[in-house]
C-alpha cells in the first residue's frame with residue numbers, strides 16, 4: 001500500500017502519531033505477582049512499536065487497591081511500578097512510537113478474591129459474571145477514586161508515558177455509573193445522564209490537572225452495551241459530546257459490549273462479521289470534532305484504510321492483528337500485505353489464555369508472549385543441516401519455518417495433495433473458513449524462507465535414506481479412533497469421514513461430543529445445513545465446553561437454535577446394538593436410548609506414530625511433534641513444531 005490515509009500522521013493534542021494504526025489496550029497477564037510491569041511487557045510493546053504501530057495503548061493500570069479483578073493486573077496505585085513504567089516507555093520510544101497508559105477501576109465487574117475487600121460500584125447490583133454484590137460507594141469513596149486516578153495519571157507521566165486513556169467502556173466503574181442498568185443511585189451521581197456522567201467528567205478534570213497540557217488524554221466509551229436496559233448509541237453520542245465540551249480531552253476511543261456480560265462481542269471471534277462495531281465510531285464522529293478510534297475485527301490494513309476513507313473513524317484499533325503479527329504495519333507499509341500473518345479471530349491463545357489466568361499468546365505466533373527471551377533475536381546456525389519434515393499440518397509447517405529461519409535446508413513431504421492437515425478440514429465447515437488462514441500463513445512463510453513443499457508423497461525409512469536427510473521431523477498427525485461402544489455398526493463414523501466426504505449421513509444424526517470444542521458443533525451445523533435432524537450428545541455438562549473460553553458459546557447457541565440442533569448433556573454412550581444407541585445419564589445412572597440413522601463421533605484420535613517408530617528402529621535421527629506425539633489442539637502443534645525446528 002502506497003501513501004494512503006492510513007499512513008498519514010495525526011495530532012492527538014500534544015502528541016503526533018505517525019500513522020493511524022493503534023495497538024489498543026488489552027490485558028496480557030505479563031505483570032508480576034505483585035502487580036508490577038515486567039521485562040516481558042517492555043519487549044512485547046516494543047516489538048509492536050518496531051513493527052510500525054502508530055500508537056501503543058497499554059493494558060489497564062488499576063487506580064485503587066479495591067480494584068484487583070484478576071491476578072496479574074498492573075497495580076498503578078503502587079509507587080513501585082515506576083521502574084517498570086520507565087523500562088516500558090523507553091523500549092517503545094526507542095522506535096519513535098508514542099505510548100499511552102490506560103488507567104481504570106473495574107468497579108463491580110470484579111471479585112474480592114484477590115483484594116479481600118468488597119468491590120465498589122455505583123449501586124449494589126451484582127455483576128452477572130462475578131455474581132458478587134458490590135458496596136455502593138459513598139461520596140467520600142468517590143472522592144478517593146478520583147484522587148486515585150489523579151495519582152496514577154501523575155505516576156504514568158513521571159514514568160514516561162505520552163498520554164492517558166480512561167477506560168470507561170466495557171469494564172469500568174465509570175461504565176457502571178454511566179449505565180442505567182447498573183446505576184440506580186438517587187443522588188447527584190444517578191438518574192439523569194448528566195448525573196450518571198458526573199464521575200467521568202470529574203475524572204477527566206482530575207487527570208488533566210495531574211498530567212498538565214504536555215500529555216494526551218483519551219476516553220474510551222462503550223457505544224452499545226448489548227444488555228437489557230444498558231447504554232445504547234444515542235446516549236453514548238451524548239456522552240461523547242459532554243467529553244468534548246470539557247475541552248480537556250484529545251481523542252475518543254470506542255468499544256462495544258460489557259466485558260462481564262457480552263464479551264463475545266468485544267473480542268468477537270470469526271463467527272461475527274468484520275466491521276460489526278463500526279456504527280459506533282461512525283455515529284460518534286458525526287457528533288464531535290475530536291479524533292475517534294474505531295475497533296473490532298480489523299484483519300488487514302486494507303479494511304482499515306476503507307474505514308478511514310469512508311469517514312467512520314480517524315484511527316483504527318488493531319489488537320489481535322498485531323498480537324498475531326508484530327510487523328503488521330511494517331509489512332503493509334512496505335507493500336508486503338500478503339506476508340502478514342493474518343489473525344484467525346480464533347481467540348484460542350489470546351482471549352482463551354486470559355480466561356485461564358495464563359499469559360497472553362497467539363495460536364500461530366509462538367513468539368507472542370516470549371519477546372523478552374534471547375533478546376528477541378533469531379540465532380542462525382553455523383552448521384546448516386538437511387531437514388526432512390514429514391507432514392504439512394501446523395506442527396510440521398512450523399517446524400519447517402523455525403528450522404529454515406535458523407538457516408537449515410528444509411523439505412516438507414505431505415502424503416495428501418494439499419498442505420494443512422486437520423486445519424484444512426476444520427476450516428471447511430460453516431463460518432470457520434478464517435481458521436484456514438493458518439494454512440495460508442504458514443504456507444506463505446515457508447515459501448518466503450525457501451522451504452520446499454512436496455505433496456502427494458509418502459515417506460518411509462528407505463525414502464529417507466534415499467533423500468540423505470540429516471534429520472527427520474515427524475509430524476504425521478493423528479488417526480480417528482473408533483470408540484469401544486460402537487462395535488462394528490456400519491452407521492458409525494468419525495467427523496473426519498464426514499468432512500473428507502467419505503460418508504454422507506442423512507436423516508436422524510447423533511453427533512457424540514467427547515472433545516468439547518468446535519469439532520462436534522461444526523459438523524453438527526454442517527449436517528443440519530444439509531437437512532439432517534441433528535442431536536449433539538456429550539458426557540459433559542455442556543456441548544462444546546471450551547467454546548466458552550474462546551467466546552464462541554453464545555453464537556453457537558444462537559446458530560444451533562436457529563438450525564434446530566438439539567443438545568443433550570451428561571450422557572455417556574454405553575453401546576450400539578441393532579440400531580439402538582444406549583446412553584447412561586451419569587449423574588443418576590439412568591439409561592436412555594436413541595435410534596439414529598447415523599452416529600458421528602467427535603472423539604479423541606490416536607497418534608499416527610508408525611513412521612516415527614520405523615525411523616527410530618532403522619537408526620535414523622528423528623524427532624516427532626504435534627498430534628503424532630499426543631493428539632491436541634493447534635497451538636500445541638505450533639509450539640512443538642517451533643521448538644523442534646529451533647533445536648535442529
Ligand SMILES: Cc1cc2nc3c(=O)[nH]c(=O)nc-3n(C[C@H](O)[C@H](O)[C@H](O)COP(=O)(O)O)c2cc1C
Pocket residue numbers: 024025026027028059060102167169220255266267268295296297298317318319320321350351354360
Ligand atoms: C486478550 C484481550 C484483552 C483485552 N483487554 C482489554 C482491556 O484491558 N481494556 C480495553 O479497553 N480493551 C481490552 N480488549 C479489547 C481490545 O482493545 C479490542 O477492543 C478488541 O480486541 C477488538 O479489537 P481486535 O478485533 O482488533 O482484536 C482486550 C482484547 C483482547 C483480545
Ligand code: SF4
Pocket residue numbers: 320321323324342343344345346347348349350351361362363364365
Ligand atoms: S490466538 Fe487467534 S485470535 Fe488470538 S491473536 Fe492469535 S490468531 Fe488472533
